[in-house]
Amino acid sequence: MYSQTPTRHPKSKLPNAHWKAGNCYRKQQRNLGPPNGRRGEVSTSPTSFAAVAVAVSMDDEDGGALSHVLSELEACALGNHNDSAAPLSEAALSQLTHQKSGKRKKKRAGGANAFQGHCDGVSSENGKTSVEDLLLQVLRLLESVLGRVRLDVISDGVKSLVEAVAGILNNPGVQHHRLSSFCFRIFYCVASGTQHGDPTLSGVEVLRSLAPAMFLPLKSPTRVSTLKFVSSQFVPIARDSDAIRKAMVYFPRFLAVKAPEKSEPRASAVDAIVEIVRTMEPDDQVAFTEFVNKLTQGKPQHRLLAVDLILSLMTTLSNPLGADGVDNLGVANHHTRWGVKCLQMLVERCSDVMAGIRARALTNLAHTIEFLSEDVKSHTFLQNLIASRYGSFTGLLRKRCLDEKAAVRKAALLLIMKSISTIRQPIDEIILKTMGRACSDPMVSIRKVAVSALSEAYRKFKDSRVITEWLLSVPRLIMDNETSVQEECENLFLELVFDWISSVGNGSLSTNGSDHESVFPKGMPVLLKGTCDTEVVPCVKKICASLGKKKKLKHTIASSLQNIITTSESIWINNSMPIEKWTAPPGAWFLLSEVSSFVPKAIDWKFLQHHWELLDQANSTDTSWSINSVDPISVAWAGDRVSLLQTISNVSLELPSEPAAELAHNLLTRVQEFNMHFPE
Template sequence: MDEELLLARIIAGIEGGGGGDDESHYHELVADLKSLLETDDDEILDRFYVSLSSTASPFLRCFSAAMDSPVESGRLAISASEAYLSLLLSTNCPVFTFFSPVAFLSLLGSIRRYLKPRHREDSGAASQGNKKKRGRGGGSRKNARNPGREDGDETEEGGLDAKLVFRVLERLGSVLGFVHLDRFPDSLKSLVQTVSEIPLLALEHSGVLNYDRLMEMCGRILGGVLSSDHGDVPLTAAEISKSLTPLLLMGKHQARSFALRFVSRKIMGLAKDNSELKKVVCNLPKFLVHKAPEKAEPRGFAVEAILEIVKAMEVEDQSEFVDFVMKMGQGKSNLRILAVDLIPLLMSSLGNPFGSISSEDGVEDSWGLGCLNALVQRCSDSSALIRARALSNLAQVVGFLSGDKRSRSILKQALGFTGGETSEGKGRITDLLKKRCVDEKAATRRAALLLVTKLTSLLGGCFDVSILKTMGTSCSDPLISIRKAAISALSEAFRICTDEVVTTEWLHSVPRMVMDNETSIQEECENVFHELVLERISRAGNSLSQGSASLPDNWSSSSKDLDRDIEALFPEGVLVLLRELCNSEVSPWVKKICVSLGKKKQLKPRVALALQSIIKESESLWLNRSMPINKWTAPAGLGFFFQRCQFSSKVCRMGVSSPSLAVARQK
């Protein structure tokens, strides 16, 4: 069409005062303006600017109405926005004549509406229309199967044109290079909110839009307004942070990654040279704390986002936030649960929780010790949920701190396991565990048993007798999960410590679980019996077969001293173990387990060979004292257990030439 005619049509359309409810008028106006701006004739464009200057207000009203139009799922509005931005970017355009805050707000609104989810009815109608246009061709199916196309070469079935979206955003970023919004704070705020909202709005169209490119363009626009040309930078940063909060708190997604990356890199990078901006960044994690959801999974996402931002802070700012977290532990329930969730992550992610190695005073004043104390306090919280979380998170802290020698020492001291108390497993936390292991809430009991398991490793298996008794009682808890946790905790203690008290409690509590109604508990009972009883006996027998045992030079012929000396020759408290196996309260369950393992062919010959070695060694030591063989007896329980192994597995039925074996069987 002739440029002169285009110019006349545009001026006439504007002077006509708009098309009212006739949307076709706006379509024609937008199309004519785009065609005119595409011309290379500078003279025509200059004449257009001069002609339009006298009707700038009607022009802006007309285009604002077009950009506010909801017709065709926002297609007219977004096209009008593209034309308006193209006008501002055209050569020699009097920008300040044609820029209007009202029109700018309409432009931003058109972007939001265009990206909003489509209604089913609209989508269905559009889909039917597209199918009619395509006929029998397979182009739509081909595109649907290729959601990763570079820029969305075709429109989505709902009508979204990806190329149009990218053109509008690209032009918007270019316009902001010379249109400064410091005089239009409302426009700046709306811009920040709109661009921050785009990643969420675009989720529905991720199959059409190139999401990475979209995030890049949004980041470029938000980064561009972090300039003094657009107003006070700290205030702008605060508005951006506030607007990005929904993205920061959402689940794992590219939009969340974009928001975290923008805050921790872009804003944090600018904050290094701007103290006011630094305050904004340091307040963001605190702001997120108050915005965090109460439900477990969304709260977990909030905690992760907070941690990522804190990790990007400088050390002194991190320390300030840690102090804030410890104060949260004394606040309302929603703040206390967040503090409990944050503490283990802070201690594992931030450096030197217990201060410098060279500074002894640093330990007492360290932030890590304060966090540890705050976590222990929450283990007695009035809320059962917080008690359970605090106990399980304390177990997590004990787990990762136990790997370092210095941290392990400080941890023992902080929990009260110092000096002689450590060997007995008594400490500040012992009374706490006694209460929590019998807590009215199952989650708390389960978490307490998990903590006991971790502390068992820390203390080398030595624990307060009352705690051991409590673990034994928990093996009969009505809840399956508690019984499993108790078996695990007690087995960990027995795995590490061969003390007689631990051995006795384990044998009186765990083997009986072979009769549990839950199959998985029966299997677990058999597995730990195989590991902690059979394998331990096998190792003891192997150690005897590798070399002849000998008594100390100052041995005594008295009965008690003889028993003690013989017991010292066998590793891992095997004789105590064998003695307790034949206890009347334990032996029925041992028989049951041995029968079950025998049927599964898990009773190996080496167990019987180990028992034979122990019998022979005991007999040999007796004879070395020149004592009559007819008065010798095998260690208590050995004959009983040997018979169990024999009767439960064919592979263990073997002849033993030593006459002592017959004696052992009779005992």
């Protein structure tokens, strides 16, 4: 049979010249006999697959070479029907390689027209098929002959075929929605078939050819389809075959080593690696995390990639800290979990010699802690872990907050903000002062992060140190040149000061305590007193004015301040203290005077009248006083009286007519007699 010349298939539409060229080559091969002494089996050569690859990547408009390759493949496919076959000819490769050398100056009239506009995949006016259609036929024929071709007897047979199909898949000049599916079907046949040699080597060749597609943009159709093929079709093969599993296990490592340095391709590589690792067996996942830990000790580009991989692995794989179902294990056993090792590697990279890696490690560590803290068991584990290493952890934060690079300082502040919830001990004094200074950093981004970090510490601890530092650092940003910083300052003051006061004042306050600290929540007296500090007062006034104009001040704020003042008075009376020595919590009258101008209807006239009369009764004036003998209580009393007068002035238009007239007469009399306390 192999001595007969194959006849042209009646349905073939290929040019006669190409069919004759194939026959001439077959006549020269008649005396070679069947390859390997087997009848009915098609043999092929690496050059044939290389010819397909060259045809796919051609830049000219001549499709004759591709048609010639198609004729050769058709002959191989038809050989199964006439029980004869011949190897693909070298004429295809020769014709393809010579068309770019410029030797053929003149093209046939129909050749150029047949493939004009091949990039858009439309047929020519003469009815001849386009390049996309020819490629589809090539892929169909390749798929049909793969079951009868033994690629293992050919040198680099699998590699040549895979490279040719990969050239079709990754060629940006030819787009067709069906091309990729046929390419993946061929890859699947090569990887799943055992007749093509070592399955591990076949799997390696297929996965290696798919690697460049993993570095394309995240939304690239080629990348999406390739990643879907690997995770949904190739991984199941690996689960059923140990030979393919070896190739699959090392594929993410290959991608990690070959990942580009640029940020976007690196992000695509990280996403693809984690998506593939997610489908692996748990043992293989742990083995890959160990590889990533070793990668943190490599070249700079590998260390940067490893830092990103650790974040993605910690937030994608389940139970990274081993916190589920291991309550009976000790702390030492917990430290053997792969997630803890990854955290340790991240902490080490926070002190990397390269500033970019230091900043990225700090940022990723912050996001990792934030993610793990959402789980109750992991949050508890993190608290214990940080508590056991609190000294070294705070030492790291101190160094990085004072780093010479602004990006590192910003990342360190972000880490402080995200880790506040896991810190049980009081916050370090140096770190606290550093956050306060960072609120005045020249860089806007650092100021914003510092404000957020300090405010998070305020929410968590609410001790005198943190509240005082917050009041001295954050309200002053109302004077900032950046509008967004001013708005953030207003919102934080509204939340952390006024909202807290509203929640306290509107609640049930006991009057059985001995002092303010025993009745009001921890930190409330410190907060009220801090608002009337000489450095803070101008900022508080401006914040209140801005919030008032935006109508963000609620009536509950004024009601709560009145309740706090009344409760303080009741505590004083219940402890049988002289009323002339009583003063309201420092700052309460000052805040009420600033808020009252925007919520005058929330101020109770009976409340104002009572305290005006109370202060008037306590006005035991001593004309022999000097400025050096003023009692601090008298100074506070005078300040409260000034704020009381300011409050009355703000709500004067809302007062009843008769009380307003009486109060006006009283004030006029005082002015005429000038009988006011010296400190006023």
